[in-house]
Amino acid sequence: MRTKIKEILTSDQVNYSVIVKGWVRSFRNNQFIAINDGSCMDSVQAVIDLDTDEQLIRKIGNGAAVSVEGTVIPSQGKGQKVEIKVTKLEVLGECPGDEYPLQLKNRPSLEFLREKAHLRFRTNTFGAVFRVRHSLAFAIHEFFQKRGFVYMHTPIITASDAEGAGEMFRVSTLPFDNPPRNEDGSVNFEEDFFGKSTNLTVSGQLEAELAAMALGEVYTFGPTFRAENSNTARHLAEFWMVEPEVAFNTLKENMDLAEDFIKYVIRFALEHNRADLEFLATRLIDEEKQKPQQERSEMGLIEKLEFVANNDFERITYTEAISILLQSPHYKKKKFEYEVSWGIDMQSEHERYLVEKHFKKPVIVTNYPKSIKAFYMRQDDNCEAGKETVAAMDILAPGIGEIVGGSQREERLDKLEQRMKEMHIPTEEMYWYLDTRRFGTAPHAGFGLGFERLVLFVTGMTNIRDVIPFPRTPKNAEF
Ligand code: 4AD
Ligand code: MG
Numbered sequence: 355m356r357t358k359i360k361e362i363l364t365s366d367q368v369n370y371s372v373i374v375k376g377w378v379r380s381f382r383n384n385q386f387i388a389i390n391d392g393s394c395m396d397s398v399q400a401v402i403d404l405d406t407d408e409q410l411i412r413k414i415g416n417g418a419a420v421s422v423e424g425t426v427i428p429s430q431g432k433g434q435k436v437e438i439k440v441t442k443l444e445v446l447g448e449c450p451g452d453e454y455p456l457q458l459k460n461r462p463s464l465e466f467l468r469e470k471a472h473l474r475f476r477t478n479t480f481g482a483v484f485r486v487r488h489s490l491a492f493a494i495h496e497f498f499q500k501r502g503f504v505y506m507h508t509p510i511i512t513a514s515d516a517e518g519a520g521e522m523f524r525v526s527t528l529p530f531d532n533p534p535r536n537e538d539g540s541v542n543f544e545e546d547f548f549g550k551s552t553n554l555t556v557s558g559q560l561e562a563e564l565a566a567m568a569l570g571e572v573y574t575f576g577p578t579f580r581a582e583n584s585n586t587a588r589h590l591a592e593f594w595m596v597e598p599e600v601a602f603n604t605l606k607e608n609m610d611l612a613e614d615f616i617k618y619v620i621r622f623a624l625e626h627n628r629a630d631l632e633f634l635a636t637r638l639i640d641e642e643k644q645k646p647q648q649e650r651s652e653m654g655l656i657e658k659l660e661f662v663a664n665n666d667f668e669r670i671t672y673t674e675a676i677s678i679l680l681q682s683p684h685y686k687k688k689k690f691e692y693e694v695s696w697g698i699d700m701q702s703e704h705e706r707y708l709v710e711k712h713f714k715k716p717v718i719v720t721n722y723p724k725s726i727k728a729f730y731m732r733q734d735d736n737c738e739a740g741k742e743t744v745a746a747m748d749i750l751a752p753g754i755g756e757i758v759g760g761s762q763r764e765e766r767l768d769k770l771e772q773r774m775k776e777m778h779i780p781t782e783e784m785y786w787y788l789d790t791r792r793f794g795t796a797p798h799a800g801f802g803l804g805f806e807r808l809v810l811f812v813t814g815m816t817n818i819r820d821v822i823p824f825p826r827t828p829k830n831a832e833f
Contacts, residue, residue: 360393375421395629399437417449482630493622498573506572508558522553554579566599573598587817592826599800605745605762608799620663638814655814667716699726705755722746731761760801767791
């Protein structure tokens with residue numbers, strides 16, 4: 355039976371036999387093979403006999419797959435407690451050094467590795483990132499399940515545009531070259547697979563609301579798709595979203611839930627992925643050294659995560675946020691590229707000023723202008739004319755910007771219907787959504803957390819393409 359390297363390195367035992375299989379990370383002095391099997395950050399050192407067959411030795415290059423049998427013994431070398439004294443070595447798959455892309459460079463850049471995305475799992479950085487991603491996914495389920503939420507699978511193919519933003523990928527089986535057409539020349543989707551126009555979901559929220567209005571507390575965690583043509587380090591065309599939806603919750607309770615949730619999953623990673631995070635922290639220090647002094651972050655990665663997990667998030671209204679921006683030295687020195695005034699959709703430079711320069715901690719911004727938010731958000735009562743707001747909340751994180759978007763939902767049928775009409779959202783087609791307001795409506799609230807933005811935050815990586823195994827961005831869907 356194969357033993358995982360993590361087990362060997364975390365055990366206090368010695369003098370037992372093991373079989374280890376993995377890939378060669380380095381081979382020194384024709385004797386010391388560092389083997390990694392992906393179970394943890396570290397490699398185990400396997401020591402082979404000096405009189406090992408030369409033919410076999412020539413096959414042990416970086417990246418080769420090997421199987422070793424031997425005894426775990428205390429190690430003389432520094433930096434490792436144990437090593438394996440090999441009694442049997444087998445090279446399962448050679449890795450020709452002159453052709454292997456990861457061999458070509460000493461420390462390949464992230465850009466280089468993005469071009470070799472199929473191989474990047476083999477590096478320490480990506481190994482750490484994807485183990486952390488995995489842990490966070492587990493922690494998300496654990497958090498909600500401990501609180502009695504029901505995990506709800508919402509559809510990936512849908513006929514609705516939940517956000518009303520129109521950034522959807524169409525799903526169709528109609529022929530591209532000559533689709534059936536209506537008399538006016540438009541494509542006749544009645545002849546399409548579903549008998550209507552359908553798309554990949556941008557959010558599971560509307561369906562989650564249906565479930566929450568009966569099951570009470572639900573959450574979704576699945577892929578979502580947006581055809582926004584923004585080639586930024588924060589946007590993907592395919593990303594994973596976590597969307598809790600809770601009957602009877604108000605905006606305040608929604609904020610409390612989101613804050614508890616983020617702190618919980620960060621603590622989980624700190625506890626379960628210490629070695630990975632420590633490795634990523636040193637990687638980050640190296641990266642920070644390339645930046646000018648004033649742009650370097652004041653805290654190390656672990657310190658930042660501990661700070662966020664143990665301190666209250668700041669909570670301010672949108673109106674307060676705008677006035678902070680208007681009074682900032684940054685504004686007075688005309689350092690913002692985009693204008694600042696009540697009613698703007700804050701740009702990431704504004705959000706980052708609030709979290710990184712002003713508060714230096716995560717900030718929850720609430721009560722945004724109604725005009726820049728989705729139709730389903732609850733309209734605030736008693737607003738000043740021209741300054742109508744909704745019970746929205748965005749959570750802004752240092753280094754990331756928006757990580758969560760959510761709101762209390764409009765539960766009043768008349769207000770919801772009127773808003774949908776104003777925004778040209780077809781009320782007849784969305785009868786199923788409006789029925790929740792017709793039959794036993796109740797206050798409720800929820801939010802969406804962009805999973806990759808959370809992984810970015812926890813790993814300290816700077817480009818969202820580096821925290822999802824197979825990034826989908828404009829002009830990029832390699833495999
Ligand atoms: O703010 P958004 O658009 O909110 C919704 O979709 C709501 N229906 C959620 C809800 O209330 N149930 O998206 C939620 C989060 C954002 O805060 C961001 O973290 C992430 O999803 N996100 C993206 N992440 C990566 N790439 C993109 N293109 C993203 N668009 C949104
Ligand atoms: Mg948003």
